[in-house]
Amino acid sequence: MLNDISLGRYVETGSVLHKTDPRIKVILYIVYLVTIFVVNSPAALIALALLTLVQLVTAKIPVKVTLSTLKPIIPLTLFIFLLNLFTLKQGQMIWQWRFLTVTDYGVQRAVLMSLRILFLILCTSVLLTLTTTPLKISDALESLMAPLKVIHVPVHEMSMMMSIALRFIPTLIEETDKIMKAQVSRGADYDTGTFINRVKGYITVLIPLFVSSFKRAEDLAVAMDARCYRGGEGRTKLNPLKISGRDIAVLIVFLAGAGMLIAVEFLYGK
């Protein structure tokens, strides 16, 4: 029942982007995040779309995976689209029916906002989740935030917590599916009925899921103890992060892409 969730899933294709140092990818991700929110004009949006396409091709992500990444956020995108479409009252009115009005500005914003969400998800997937294992992402964050240790931020612990949370996503999805099936065979129904009843129905999944998650957490803590885990002090790494020439090249190329987007925005925007 929950098989088609691919948000946060890693897909190995062995592309250049997969091999790039995760710290570079995290930096690029932040750059692109800012860029996506700076970009406004149609020309720049088209350029952004092209650039995203180039990223997807570089990462060798199959079309099917891309689509399944976008699928779960379609309702949200649609919601944001409609919200912008009907609530913005500025600009020229182009359509009216009873209390609903649509303005040209509203259309523009609605398109822009929903595109931003889509690009945001694609960018997160292609630069981070699809091409970088959770452990590498947390390694990168740990390394990038290392200076914060001076002010006693538990950087290692935070990254360990994050990577474990990510590691257990597939396990918990599988478990949720199992519990739902068991409850359905006892007569539970998650697809029909009023909204309130459906939400109530999920209690029959959430409680067992919480209970077993606590058990898992306890087991895992003991297992980590047994494998001599005692914090970040003195730990070595199987795959230590190392910046190579190719990583620098990737950084320059992608930064240039982001720079170009901003240039297009300022040349053609407004």
Next chain:
Amino acid sequence: MAVGISVRNVDFTYKTDEGESTSIKALDGISLEVETGSYCAVLGPNGSGKSTLAKVIDVLELPDSGTVVVLGHEARDDSTCYNIRQKCAYVFQNPDNQIVGTIVEEDVAFGPENLGVPLPELRQRVDEALKYVGLYELRGRQAASLSGGQKQKLAIAGALAMHPEVLILDESTAMLDPISRDEFLDLVEQLQKDKGITVITITHDMNEAARCEKIFVVEHGKVTMSGTPAQIFADPDKVIKAGLELPPDISLVNEMAKATGSKITRDDIKDKKSRIEAAVRFAKNAKEVPAMDLSGHREKGEKILEVKDLSFSYDDGKSFAIEHINLDVYEGEILAIVGKSGCGKTTLISHLNGIIRPQSGDVRVISDNEILTTKKKKDITRIRQKVGLVFQYPEYQLFEETVEKDIAYGLIKMNTPGVNREGRVKAAALLSGLPEELLTRSPFELSGGQKRRAALAGVLVMKPKILVLDEPAAGLDPVGRREMFDTILALRETGTTIVLVSHNMDEAARYADRIYCIKDGREAACGAPSELFENEGKAKSYGLSLPLLYKFSSKVKQTLAKDYPGIDVMPPYPDARNEAASIIRSVMKC
């Protein structure tokens, strides 16, 4: 040989927040010594303190009193614990709850990384460990995508990469199918021989224990018996009293000894060869014709459920989880569905009450002169009332405040008017063997076995005509397993038809009237246990391993056939007593 692990007069109590009254004394002055490089088993019923013992040895818990010395290090406080943990690797029961790394090789590296092993030695250790367990090719895969057996091998690799001297297996094989289990044990035994690693295995599987050099039986936090498997199992009464059982082969030898009025000795059962010799000797010495109990046999009822040409694919037809399955279930029978992990058993049983709707083919339930089909949406609710489905580890589905409410959940959901709810709940609890006084308790306060019964009652409350059970006895101790199957037999007596999925061939042969075997999603065979398990070659061609009892008894019969060329070889009986009687009878006829 030198003593590697010594535990002396150790007490350990699990303290709870509510004070003395609720704390549980897990170890009560336990003492034992394990020799370096030996292979030993710790047996005992659930809750006897076995796991706590293992945790105390690995200093995952510090003893309240007494001493633990492991490889010359004494466990005193948190500062010394890493000296021991580094040398003691621990593999737990649940494969999922001990994997830290997302990718296979990252997980193997976790231990040595913690020890501060530098590169390139770290890489070398990881690769070596992965090669040793046979997962090197999968090193880049997601750990979550491995099968259960592979996950446990991964746990071993993670342990090996730390270069341990002691390996503790805490019911590590409990969740594996028999083939993965054998592979896992072979690997462990290889390790013990190659690297001289001391292995301590905690298990409920008597056959596994019989493979060890030494057995410790733990009851109520104390060691009550210790010795070689032959020493322990030569006293069947004591073994049964301790909540354990005999391994299938020794059980047959014992039954043959009983039938001839004698008793087994240590020498009779000290190894495989002597067990066969002893069985042959008892068969020859028999004077009386032993009685047989054939009350279990019954006539076939009417067809109650049929699966017609059922196929199902999880990936739009690229590959099929099950393909062209045809299966009839008859009223009042016990049908076992068997096959390797991942062969499609769970997919098939999920179809039986419409949890999965057929993509092609049909599932029909025939009852009270009408035919319901899972193809029709309007039939589904009624099918779910008639076909109860209990998944593996059903205790994970409990959620209500009280056991009573949890059991009643299905009744409320299925909206059956005019039913005495309270009466039905009580009846269901009784059928599943749950004491009535537990009904008002929270399901989360119950013991593991009680939780499972509560979950079973939650399905029985609908009074299903057909009860489908996926591995109902998984993870239970020998007494728990026996009680669970007694419950199932009692349910059958009340007229419920039983379909059960099992990994344990001895149990499938013993309790099922018919066995349906799936191999790679297709029907491999269907018939009486004695047909499917007629000989090893036949069973293998279906992808099955022979029940251990059959395997042993066929060797006994072969040896007998040499001495009595004219002997009538009867098809095997699935329980040791009848099989012993049958062998003796055929010898006496000659």
